[in-house]
Amino acid sequence: MSEDKKRALVVFVSAFMIFAMLAYMAVTPWPKEKFFQLYVLGETRMAERYYPNNNTNIPIDTPVKWYIGTTNFMGSTQLAIIRAKLGNQTLTPPNETAATSAPLPILIEFRRVLLDNETWEFPFIWKISNTTDVGNLKYLTLNINDVETHIEDVGAKDGYNYRLIFELWTLDTESNDIIFGWKASNERRATWLQLWFNATG
């Protein structure tokens, strides 16, 4: 075999391997970090002014406006469900390490199918419509986005240290179940938020 042919063969084999690798990379999706983002903004749609007059003591019939948002970075279409729950200082909050949600009644649920990289933001307007005192515990009736809910299971001593908890749930297509958080590379992840307030006003 002449020197030219040998060189041509070596070049062809090398080029073949390089182009085959490039072709494989072109048709194979790159692995990327999969996650959701969950946030709450104040009435100005910024991370400020979460409470009227910046006072966490919320009087009866005073509307509080927040914006809840979530962004899908899962690399595919996802069903996002945001569940709002009312807690107090002692009841168990969600645990993102164990991916367990708070064992609290759901006040309201928002759901939407999100495209990859899509942000969904909606107003969450709530007020305390009524309070009921049982001993030194105060129980609330909340009005959230014009839906009235009386919460019998969650009371707080003298109306102090309530918290509104927002949990992100998704539809897991592998198990076909609605799960708290999401699954990314066979790992369970979860995210939740809480905002504290007092019903002493």
Add this chain to the structure above:
Amino acid sequence: MNPTQRRFVINYLVTGVFLISLVWTNLAHMSALTGQNIALGSVNIEDQKFKDTFAMVRETEAAGVDSAQIKDLVDKLNLALNQTDETEATTILDQIKAEASQLRDTASLRTFYNKIFVFAMVPVAALIATVCIHYVVKRRQNKVEQIMKMKIREKRSDQNV
């Protein structure tokens, strides 16, 4: 216009187009920011029909359907989610399922042919690269040979004449 200026103008145009496309993409993704209807619909997300339809949309997306068509399906899914009339929601879900199934089949076939085409191009590209490299090497060799074949001759300057 000299080459440096031309290069500067081309760079400027390419950067401009890139930035505009970035802004456009971000705006498209933020489309769900405002004015969303968050009224709770009658569709039960625990219902198998909804889960099946959602799974079908996911399969369609994985098959490589373009983003505009996926957006259309997702908009319809959200419409079904926000429907208060259960019969209407079921009808929409059935429509989505049928449409998604058709799109998935077409996209799967197209993705398959695309992959075949990409891998079929590998030997062709390798061959083109080999031919190009062969000619480049040959040309260099010819130049070297030309230099090697040069003979030393006495230079006759004007003063000597």
